[in-house]
Amino acid sequence: MKFKTKTSPFFNSSQNINSVMLQVLIALIPGTLTLMYFFGAGIFLNVIISIVFAVSLEIFALIIRKRPLLPFLSDLSAIVTAWLFALTLPPLVPWWIIFVGVFFAIIVAKHLYGGLGYNPFNPAMVGFAVLIVSFPFEMSQWIHPRTFEGLGAYDFGLVEQLGFIFGDQKPAWDAITMATPLDEVKTGLRAGTDYGKVLEGSTYLQTFSQNTWIWSSLAFILGGIWLLYKKVIQWQIPAALLGTLGFISAVFYIFSGDSFASPLFHITSGATILGAFFIATDPVSASTTPIGKLIYGASIGFFIYIIRVWGNYPDAIAFAVLIMNMAVPMIDYYTQPRVFGHKPSFFSSGATQRKQDKKS
Amino acid sequence: MNASLSTNPSTTALRLSQNIKLYKFHGGVHPPFHKKDSNQKPIEFAGIPERLIVPIHQHIGKTAELVVSVGDKVKKGQLIAEKSDFISAAIHAPTSGKISFIGEHSIPHPSGLTEICAVIDTDGKDDWGDYKLTPIEDPANADYSELLDRIEQAGIVGLGGAVFPTAVKLAGASQQNKNKIKTLIINGAECEPYITCDDRLMQDRSADIVKGIQVIQTLIKPENCQIAIEDNKPEAIAAMRAATADFSDIEVIAIPTIYPSGGEKQLIEILTGKEVRSGGLPIELGLMCSNVGTTYSIYKAIYLGEPLLSRIITVTGNGIQHPQNFEVLIGTPFSHLAQQAGGYTKMAENLIMGGPMMGFAIPDDDVPVIKATNCALFISATSLRESNPAFSNQPTLPCIRCGKCMEVCPVKLLPQQLYWHIRAKDFEKAEDHSLRDCIDCGCCSYVCPSHIPLVDYFRFGKSEIREQKVALEKADLSRQRHEFLLYRKERDKRERDEKRAAHKAALQEKKAAAKPNGANGEQSSSPKADAIKAAMERAKAKKQARTESEQSDAKTKETSSKTNTKANTEEAQ
Numbered sequence: 001m002k003f004k005t006k007t008s009p010f011f012n013s014s015q016n017i018n019s020v021m022l023q024v025l026i027a028l029i030p031g032t033l034t035l036m037y038f039f040g041a042g043i044f045l046n047v048i049i050s051i052v053f054a055v056s057l058e059i060f061a062l063i064i065r066k067r068p069l070l071p072f073l074s075d076l077s078a079i080v081t082a083w084l085f086a087l088t089l090p091p092l093v094p095w096w097i098i099f100v101g102v103f104f105a106i107i108v109a110k111h112l113y114g115g116l117g118y119n120p121f122n123p124a125m126v127g128f129a130v131l132i133v134s135f136p137f138e139m140s141q142w143i144h145p146r147t148f149e150g151l152g153a154y155d156f157g158l159v160e161q162l163g164f165i166f167g168d169q170k171p172a173w174d175a176i177t178m179a180t181p182l183d184e185v186k187t188g189l190r191a192g193t194d195y196g197k198v199l200e201g202s203t204y205l206q207t208f209s210q211n212t213w214i215w216s217s218l219a220f221i222l223g224g225i226w227l228l229y230k231k232v233i234q235w236q237i238p239a240a241l242l243g244t245l246g247f248i249s250a251v252f253y254i255f256s257g258d259s260f261a262s263p264l265f266h267i268t269s270g271a272t273i274l275g276a277f278f279i280a281t282d283p284v285s286a287s288t289t290p291i292g293k294l295i296y297g298a299s300i301g302f303f304i305y306i307i308r309v310w311g312n313y314p315d316a317i318a319f320a321v322l323i324m325n326m327a328v329p330m331i332d333y334y335t336q337p338r339v340f341g342h343k344p345s346f347f348s349s350g351a352t353q354r355k356q357d358k359k360s
Numbered sequence: 361m362n363a364s365l366s367t368n369p370s371t372t373a374l375r376l377s378q379n380i381k382l383y384k385f386h387g388g389v390h391p392p393f394h395k396k397d398s399n400q401k402p403i404e405f406a407g408i409p410e411r412l413i414v415p416i417h418q419h420i421g422k423t424a425e426l427v428v429s430v431g432d433k434v435k436k437g438q439l440i441a442e443k444s445d446f447i448s449a450a451i452h453a454p455t456s457g458k459i460s461f462i463g464e465h466s467i468p469h470p471s472g473l474t475e476i477c478a479v480i481d482t483d484g485k486d487d488w489g490d491y492k493l494t495p496i497e498d499p500a501n502a503d504y505s506e507l508l509d510r511i512e513q514a515g516i517v518g519l520g521g522a523v524f525p526t527a528v529k530l531a532g533a534s535q536q537n538k539n540k541i542k543t544l545i546i547n548g549a550e551c552e553p554y555i556t557c558d559d560r561l562m563q564d565r566s567a568d569i570v571k572g573i574q575v576i577q578t579l580i581k582p583e584n585c586q587i588a589i590e591d592n593k594p595e596a597i598a599a600m601r602a603a604t605a606d607f608s609d610i611e612v613i614a615i616p617t618i619y620p621s622g623g624e625k626q627l628i629e630i631l632t633g634k635e636v637r638s639g640g641l642p643i644e645l646g647l648m649c650s651n652v653g654t655t656y657s658i659y660k661a662i663y664l665g666e667p668l669l670s671r672i673i674t675v676t677g678n679g680i681q682h683p684q685n686f687e688v689l690i691g692t693p694f695s696h697l698a699q700q701a702g703g704y705t706k707m708a709e710n711l712i713m714g715g716p717m718m719g720f721a722i723p724d725d726d727v728p729v730i731k732a733t734n735c736a737l738f739i740s741a742t743s744l745r746e747s748n749p750a751f752s753n754q755p756t757l758p759c760i761r762c763g764k765c766m767e768v769c770p771v772k773l774l775p776q777q778l779y780w781h782i783r784a785k786d787f788e789k790a791e792d793h794s795l796r797d798c799i800d801c802g803c804c805s806y807v808c809p810s811h812i813p814l815v816d817y818f819r820f821g822k823s824e825i826r827e828q829k830v831a832l833e834k835a836d837l838s839r840q841r842h843e844f845l846l847y848r849k850e851r852d853k854r855e856r857d858e859k860r861a862a863h864k865a866a867l868q869e870k871k872a873a874a875k876p877n878g879a880n881g882e883q884s885s886s887p888k889a890d891a892i893k894a895a896m897e898r899a900k901a902k903k904q905a906r907t908e909s910e911q912s913d914a915k916t917k918e919t920s921s922k923t924n925t926k927a928n929t930e931e932a933q
């Protein structure tokens with residue numbers, strides 16, 4: 001009798017890429033819901049619109065590149081990218097801005113580099129970076145959160161919001177938007193105001209229950225813990241990122257509490273938590289060795305602080321991540337774990353062996 | 361204690377009941393083990409098939425040399441092919457019959473390779489004639505070399521899969537060598553899914569295994585002996601504990617069930633916490649491992665005088681009616697085994713020799729089992745991916761660098777990086793990532809969510825690097841040859857010129873000597889004669905140099921190239 005032949009191992013565990021990606025989507029839910037609570041349906045619309053654009057562009061790119069549609073769509077990676085990207089957008093941005101961002105994320109950052117698995121840069125962050133550089137005004141219009149007295153997201157109906165996004169209608173930005181705490185603190189400190197005074201002057205930084213950013217941070221931490229528990233991500237990157245950011249900001253805060261923001265502020269504002277657990281941990285573009293992940297995470301934390309405090313942009317997750325994406329191949333090469341039966345060596349004992357072989 | 365364990369086998373209790381510190385190796389996986397499928401029935405003899413196909417190369421080392429020819433009648437245990445080198449092993453007739461064919465026959469190999477085999481038409485009498493060796497009565501007091509010779513004679517090789525000649529290994533580890541073995545480790549881990557031949561052997565023939573262990577102990581005199589068995593085999597553990605109860609120096613250790621705990625280096629790490637050096641041998645740590653099956657064959661060779669004619673093989677999988685363990689004559693075709701196990705089911709789509717993690721698929725069941733065969737797994741394609749049949753046909757997706765492979769690699773490699781570099785054909789980088797240390801265990805492929813056949817890439821990378829090295833050496837050799845050729849041409853030409861010059865000079869001298877006024881001939885010729893003499897001497901020296909350099913060239917190319925350059929420089933002077 002004749003038999004089919006294959007190569008070992010003949011077994012495969014039940015894991016698939018989409019089961020991994022699905023966990024990421026699940027983990028994003030609490031954070032997204034919290035943001036929706038504060039900012040209304042606009043957040044949800046952003047997510048949906050981004051996903052629709054991303055999936056359409058993904059299909060387009062796959063057809064052009066003559067790749068099979070089903071396996072590559074069912075891996076869910078485009079949806080993860082779109083969702084993460086959407087969470088960095090302020091509510092009520094016009095649709096074409098979203099489209100430009102998604103286009104850069106999916107087409108330029110992902111497919112032009114060879115598609116899933118081959119992108120050296122984090123696609124969602126490429127999309128965000130393009131927008132913040134090209135449309136700084138639109139990208140900084142965060143509307144008033146729920147707890148703010150006066151016009152807020154909740155004062156618009158769904159149709160009205162859709163009108164803002166897709167129609168010519170423009171909201172009276174000045175009336176309904178405000179500076180984010182990061183903006184506020186940055187401008188305040190730059191102007192020479194004490195950190196304490198800035199906080200006092202800020203309408204919604206004083207009270208804990210009103211602090212949108214603290215609550216959403218907590219929700220994203222919950223998602224992050226889920227990912228850790230499900231072993232989708234490892235502890236190294238978030239720990240190193242938050243640790244470094246916390247440490248540097250603590251040093252400056254202790255050194256001069258008036259002119260530098262507190263570590264708690266840095267960790268809970270902007271996209272820090274989202275970045276630490278969901279963005280910097282994107283496996284494709286992050287470092288892959290255990291020690292490499294520590295270095296990678298720590299460096300991102302370092303750059304976040306530098307750019308936030310001395311740079312021109314209020315938040316810095318995107319740029320810090322993109323900068324470190326470039327360093328990944330080098331980090332990975334020099335942080336190989338010690339291989340079984342090898343002596344500890346500063347880097348790659350395999351390379352030493354190879355060179356010895358050549359000599360003899 | 362043993363009795364209570366055998367009645368109530370709880371795996372954790374098994375480990376807790378022993379107070380020995382065990383260690384963990386990095387990574388490892390827990391595939392579905394399917395041991396119960398085949399370990400319920402005792403070992404049975406698989407019978408004598410009509411035809412035995414006995415390959416004469418079943419071991420690591422040099423092919424054995426045939427000593428029979430077509431038409432010869434052979435008795436059971438008669439030598440068919442003898443050990444041909446230091447590392448080689450004898451092959452015997454597994455039963456009596458007539459040699460009907462000697463030549464190429466397909467052997468168990470993924471690409472259906474053929475190899476020289478001796479085909480025996482069996483006569484069913486299973487007649488030993490007088491080929492049975494005399495049992496060694498009292499091995500404990502037997503002569504060291506008598507025991508070792510017997511093991512060599514019996515053609516015993518490592519039955520755990522390595523098929524390295526056991527006598528050579530024992531000789532290397534024995535007392536007469538400078539390496540002192542502290543602990544003898546008997547490997548009964550059997551971590552591959554589906555395989556239960558060692559499990560069943562330990563249950564059914566524990567006393568014999570212990571006798572085999574004692575023979576090894578006599579040979580290498582270790583301080584103690586540890587029998588390591590995965591805790592998913594409580595019956596085997598109980599049986600071995602009962603059989604070793606009277607021996608204080610033999611200890612049965614239940615180790616946690618995790619693949620690949622049966623890998624030699626991994627088992628050593630579990631038991632001692634030590635790592636065998638990359639490229640090194642356990643002997644360096646004062647350890648020696650022996651497989652349960654090998655140990656049993658040693659018992660048979662010493663106590664019964666039987667060479668290695670059969671081995672225990674697990675016949676299992678959903679492609680077979682009644683999975684079971686058999687004692688099988690070497691050379692039995694797989695098809696015969698399938699018959700013995702009740703025949704095929706509809707699901708017999710793949711035939712795998714070995715387990716599903718490291719075994720290999722065989723295209724045809726007309727091939728014989730060999731000394732290395734521990735399992736014949738007949739299995740359907742879907743059940744290989746049974747944990748998730750919906751995705752059994754999912755194509756390979758790109759690597760998303762999730763690092764799952766790295767987490768399970770027992771050697772602590774970075775499979776994702778290796779894969780990347782090998783895909784890019786950057787073998788140098790792959791070597792920098794210690795590709796050579798990969799043990800092909802398949803854990804990385806097993807967990808990969810993109811279903812990338814990582815191990816295939818690594819095998820490819822390794823063979824490519826090997827080929828490159830061979831090619832490089834060849835290129836080196838031919839370059840040296842070419843250089844030598846050029847040198848020789850030049851040298852020959854120069855020698856010819858010199859000879860001619862010498863000849864001319866000699867002629868002139870003769871002429872001068874033939875002149876009548878020879879009185880002053882000596883004086884007048886003296887400067888010329890000196891020149892001739894010098895030239896002749898030089899030619900002689902060169903001739904000598906030439907023969908020398910040629911001789912050394914035959915020995916080693918490197919020294920030859922040195923002499924070449926030396927000769928060259930001498931000549932230049």
Ligand code: SF4
Pocket residue numbers: 758759760761762763764765766775776779804807808809810811812814
């Ligand atoms: S497990 Fe597969 S997808 Fe994940 S890093 Fe390894 S090779 Fe890549």
Ligand code: SF4
Pocket residue numbers: 768769770771772773775797798799800801802803804805814815818
């Ligand atoms: S096959 Fe090689 S790389 Fe893969 S897990 Fe085993 S040792 Fe590691």
